[in-house]
Amino acid sequence: MTTFRLSVSEWRPLVLKAPQWFPKAACLDTPQETAMAFPHLQQPSFLLASLKADSINKPFAQRCQDLVKVIEDFPAKELHTIFPWLVESIFGSLDGVLIGWNLRCLQGRVSPVEFSIAMEFLDPGGPMMKLVYKLQAEDYKFDFPVSYLPGPVKASIQERVLPDSPLYHNKLQFPPTGGVGLNLALNPFEYYIFFFALSLITQKPLPGSLHIRTSDCAYFILVDRYLSWFLPTEGSVLPPLPSSPGGPSPSPAPRTPAVPFASYGLHHTSLLKRHIAHQTPVNADPASHEIWRSETLLQVFVEMWLHHYSLEMYQKLQSPHAKESFTPTEEHVLVVRLLLKHLHAFANSLKPEQAPPSAHSHATSPLEEFKRAAIPRFVQQKLYLFLQHCFGHWPLDASFRAVLEMWLSYLQPWRYAPEKQAQGTDPQARCVSEKWAPFVQENLLMYTKLFMGFLNRALRTDLVSPKNALMVFRVAKVFAQPNLAEMIQKGEQLFLEPELVIPHRQHRTFAAPTFTGSFLSSWPPAVTDASFKVKSHVYSLEGQDCKYTPLFGPEARALVLRLAQLIAQAKQTAKTISDQAVESMTGRSFLSWLRLCPADPNGSSSGNDLDEGGQDSVRKTDEHLEKALEYLCQIFRLSETQLAQLTLALGTTQDENGKKQLPDCIVGEAGLILTPLGRYQIINGLRRFEIEYQGDAELQPIRSYEIASLVRVLFQLSSAINHRFADQMAALCSRADFLGSFCRYHLTESAQAGRRLLSPVGPGRRAPQVQGPRLSLRFLGSYHTLLSLLLAFFVASLFCVGPLPCALILTLGYLLYAVAMTLLTERAKLHQP
Numbered sequence: 001m002t003t004f005r006l007s008v009s010e011w012r013p014l015v016l017k018a019p020q021w022f023p024k025a026a027c028l029d030t031p032q033e034t035a036m037a038f039p040h041l042q043q044p045s046f047l048l049a050s051l052k053a054d055s056i057n058k059p060f061a062q063r064c065q066d067l068v069k070v071i072e073d074f075p076a077k078e079l080h081t082i083f084p085w086l087v088e089s090i091f092g093s094l095d096g097v098l099i100g101w102n103l104r105c106l107q108g109r110v111s112p113v114e115f116s117i118a119m120e121f122l123d124p125g126g127p128m129m130k131l132v133y134k135l136q137a138e139d140y141k142f143d144f145p146v147s148y149l150p151g152p153v154k155a156s157i158q159e160r161v162l163p164d165s166p167l168y169h170n171k172l173q174f175p176p177t178g179g180v181g182l183n184l185a186l187n188p189f190e191y192y193i194f195f196f197a198l199s200l201i202t203q204k205p206l207p208g209s210l211h212i213r214t215s216d217c218a219y220f221i222l223v224d225r226y227l228s229w230f231l232p233t234e235g236s237v238l239p240p241l242p243s244s245p246g247g248p249s250p251s252p253a254p255r256t257p258a259v260p261f262a263s264y265g266l267h268h269t270s271l272l273k274r275h276i277a278h279q280t281p282v283n284a285d286p287a288s289h290e291i292w293r294s295e296t297l298l299q300v301f302v303e304m305w306l307h308h309y310s311l312e313m314y315q316k317l318q319s320p321h322a323k324e325s326f327t328p329t330e331e332h333v334l335v336v337r338l339l340l341k342h343l344h345a346f347a348n349s350l351k352p353e354q355a356p357p358s359a360h361s362h363a364t365s366p367l368e369e370f371k372r373a374a375i376p377r378f379v380q381q382k383l384y385l386f387l388q389h390c391f392g393h394w395p396l397d398a399s400f401r402a403v404l405e406m407w408l409s410y411l412q413p414w415r416y417a418p419e420k421q422a423q424g425t426d427p428q429a430r431c432v433s434e435k436w437a438p439f440v441q442e443n444l445l446m447y448t449k450l451f452m453g454f455l456n457r458a459l460r461t462d463l464v465s466p467k468n469a470l471m472v473f474r475v476a477k478v479f480a481q482p483n484l485a486e487m488i489q490k491g492e493q494l495f496l497e498p499e500l501v502i503p504h505r506q507h508r509t510f511a512a513p514t515f516t517g518s519f520l521s522s523w524p525p526a527v528t529d530a531s532f533k534v535k536s537h538v539y540s541l542e543g544q545d546c547k548y549t550p551l552f553g554p555e556a557r558a559l560v561l562r563l564a565q566l567i568a569q570a571k572q573t574a575k576t577i578s579d580q581a582v583e584s585m586t587g588r589s590f591l592s593w594l595r596l597c598p599a600d601p602n603g604s605s606s607g608n609d610l611d612e613g614g615q616d617s618v619r620k621t622d623e624h625l626e627k628a629l630e631y632l633c634q635i636f637r638l639s640e641t642q643l644a645q646l647t648l649a650l651g652t653t654q655d656e657n658g659k660k661q662l663p664d665c666i667v668g669e670a671g672l673i674l675t676p677l678g679r680y681q682i683i684n685g686l687r688r689f690e691i692e693y694q695g696d697a698e699l700q701p702i703r704s705y706e707i708a709s710l711v712r713v714l715f716q717l718s719s720a721i722n723h724r725f726a727d728q729m730a731a732l733c734s735r736a737d738f739l740g741s742f743c744r745y746h747l748t749e750s751a752q753a754g755r756r757l758l759s760p761v762g763p764g765r766r767a768p769q770v771q772g773p774r775l776s777l778r779f780l781g782s783y784h785t786l787l788s789l790l791l792a793f794f795v796a797s798l799f800c801v802g803p804l805p806c807a808l809i810l811t812l813g814y815l816l817y818a819v820a821m822t823l824l825t826e827r828a829k830l831h832q833p
Helices: 008-015 031-037 042-056 060-073 076-092 112-122 128-135 151-158 187-200 218-228 286-304 311-317 330-348 366-393 400-411 418-422 436-441 449-458 466-479 485-497 528-542 556-589 607-638 640-649 676-683 708-724 725-732 738-746 783-798 803-830
Strands: 141-145 183-186 665-668 669-675
Touching: 031 218, 042 076, 060 076, 060 128, 076 128, 076 187, 112 218, 128 187, 141 187, 151 286, 183 187, 187 218, 187 286, 187 330, 218 286, 218 330, 218 400, 286 330, 286 366, 311 466, 311 607, 311 676, 330 366, 330 400, 366 400, 366 449, 366 528, 400 466, 436 485, 436 528, 449 466, 449 556, 466 607, 485 528, 556 607, 607 640, 669 676, 676 708, 708 725, 725 738, 738 803, 783 803
Parallel strands: none
Antiparallel strands: 141 183, 665 669
């Protein structure tokens, strides 16, 4: 496919002739001339059919070039018929069958031409958005099926209850007689953003074989551009709407009324649930029209990406038999983290003189008011339930790092504040300012309950793994920031502070929504009671009857102590693994590097990824665990004496021989049974059962350092010799003289004979007896043995020694070695008690 790069500004002068679906005729520049010359083109179906045909036959660059010309030349009356198809062809179908332009896999370094054209076409100021505004000016509506909305929203609508979010108000369309399903009547901007946001969810997850960096993909970059355009961190107004040349300017206001900020993001009681049949219109304040695009964009992103769990649904998911309705992907989480980071920058760009709630006035820019309400009213509740689900259901592997960083990004709004640039370069010297105390208190559960959830996850993971050690280190480092733990503790004290009178469900009426007037005029009065604000936050997210577990209480402290114990054990295990690796590397010869020397048949792998990174990985793991332990001691004021006592109680001391003890077990009827502590020790690699081969050495599986066919031949040969001369070998070995000792050294009984077989799950039993001495020739099937013989013959040839004399010398040398070993063996037996 031949492609080329054209900027949007270059497309217009280059498209001088009509697109290829036009009949051959003179080039006509204006829509009016085109309509007069080709009256059949006024039929929308022909234009749509032509575009569909060209989407198959034309290259990508040519299709985009033609689309720019169509958007510029055709009126909205004809463009509105192709708009749903065009949106679906770009973002894919809602059922995930069509992938569209596959923006989630489109990368600049892989397909630079297609990437550049797509990004310019979909840019907030590009041709596609011009089409959106062109249709917006004509008050067109497009049906969006309710069945593809997030689960809680769909369930609410199907129960004929209007969802809490104002995004759905006055948009529901009941099916006609005989129709199937409910639809939302969306304006062009809403329809476009709905499809854009849902394409992240509805499209199939990327195959694991594709190693694609999410931040390099077109979709991720477009999200960033839309956020920067519609939620600007500089200035008090949005970029102006573009006007179409030769056509009417799009209306600066949506056709759906604005809704008070007070109604956003709150849990409502059943009294506040409005029946679908009673969708009351809202008298919009003209001042709110200035930010309708920002308002819509944020609501759609939050609804489509985060609103997959309601409080009732989350409580049902706590049952072990409950099935998950939605499972986010790592890519999904990374995009949500981008949204949170930008929202913090957006909210923190509020001018200092306008930051306090008391500063609200009608002279304040609507965008500045929106900055104040964005996070607490739109995001907080849905993000909390989303994070709760991830903490409880995400696999116990390194991919949880994406969820962890998203959580930590939300917990640290000061990282995205303008004054961050003025702070010192030393991260340890930075102290969390008291100005952030209200944010910490109003997001108390984000800090406390989710930290408890992380503790429970960390206790079930392998802390010897470098990636898991890094996650524990990251969380401990964030919570150990100076003054943060004190702020959290102060928030808990405010929540636990008893009050004489707390009206029933008073938290539900805090900033209760009203649906009359402007969102600016209905801004709730400032609540100065800090204790009441913290209680409102907790009750709105967890319900009136929630049971709060303090982060600095005894239950959480016990979990922290257990984690500290496991960190100490993991450090010791990592050091042991490192020492064993060094000894193993030191003891290997050049032949072992070639995998030619025999390995220990009873050796076992630790099953940990610590070896993959070598000594540098071991060093970093030890540093992360050491610093994590130090940070936990700072946060929860743990003493060294406590750690030493608890480490000793877990049995981390070594036994007399310097080897680790078995995992913690109890004796049952069928043998040893692992205790919960023993399971933790095995999962974290702290202890393990010594597993060794206890069968017939001749019947061991063929090793990688052996020649399979030769081993089988040698086994058959040795078996035949043993069978043929069994009596003679037994007679020789029974002699009491030197010849008997010499034969016993070579023709010995199996070392497993008479040995007790050990098992952690049952009583010991005797190994089956092997009758009589045997001859084993298996050593001749080893690459190591054969290469050693070849090397000996090669060295002998350098000294002009032929193969036969060399074989005699080797035989004589081995006989001398065997005689010496026989004498030493017999002498050792004489000194045994």
